[in-house]
Amino acid sequence: MLDPLVLLALAGVGMLAGFVDAIAGGGGMIALPALLSAGLPPVAALATNKMQSVVGTGMAALTYWRRGFVDLKALIPAILFTYAGSLIGALVVRQADTSLLEIAVPVALIAIALYFLFAPNLSDADRAARLTFRLFVPVMGLLIGFYDGIFGPGTGSFFTIGFVVLFGLGLTKASGSTKALNLTSNLAALTIFIPAGDVVWPAAVAMATGQLIGGYLGARTGIRYGARVIRPLVVVVSIALAIRLLLFP
Structure with missing residues (x-):
């Protein structure tokens, strides 16, 4: 049983993680270490993190959609x-060797950070797509979804980089x-x-409450300030994730 003060602290962490995740992703970098520090076993911490992040990500997705920045109908196949x-x-x-990803993913994240830092004309304006949205966004979803299931960070x-570079979306729509x-x-x-019983529900509910707000x-914030806040935060989050994966795998 988790102490009420620990649950209160986790709610605060959930709010911060939800805020960062809604703009640039990477909220798990904040939430997962907090869950491990609260004494949850690794699998339980991972499952609980997924549960609480669903609430914040769902709230963020709903907010972007209501403001007209998500074309839900076009995204259904993806x-x-x-x-x-x-x-x-x-x-x-459980049967895959992910050791190669421990090096490849930080390199890819640093490349993303450099692109967002130095690429000209990264803004909220849509540009010409390099690939057909209807045909290739589902392919991107399949590949990155598989990566999220097998590794995640x-x-x-x-x-975000896929929507911007391959499909020409402005940063706010991409987010x-x-x-x-x-x-x-x-x-x-x-x-x-959930069926495996891996989610620690008191921690998940506490963090989900914070995630709703965050x-x-x-x-x-992302909608109001657009590329001015999304671009630098993607850079910071990508570099921070790369450092964490390299130094604390």
Whole structure:
């Protein structure tokens, strides 16, 4: 049984994680260490993190959608493929060797940070797409969803860079679409974690309460300030994730 003060602290952590995640992704970098510090075993911490993040990500996705920054109808095929990819990844993770990802993912995250830091004309304006949205966003969803199910860190950054570079979305639209697919991949993982009894519900409920507030405020901040806040935060979160994965795998 977790102490009420620990649960209160976790609610505060959930609010901060939800705020950061709604803008640039990477909220798990804040939430997961907090759950481990509260004494949860690794699998329980991972499952509880997925459960609490669903609430914040769902709130953020809803807020972006209500403000017109998510074309839900266009994303439906990608949502289905993302769910399938994440579910497959979660099923095979027990038999897969992810040691290569421990090096490859930080390198990819640093590359994303450098792109967002130095690329010209990164703004909220849409640009010409390099790939057909209807055909290739589901492929991206399947691949990144599989990655999220099998490993996970940086999923939001990978979705965001894909929407910007491959499909020409402005940063605010890219962030909103990322939340919709990130929510889907988390739900897929929970279809395995919840029946297995891995979620620690008092911690999940406490953090989810904070996530509701943080996810809403983060989405509103992203919508209000757009690329001015999304761009630097993606850089900071990507570099911080890369450092954590390299130094504390």
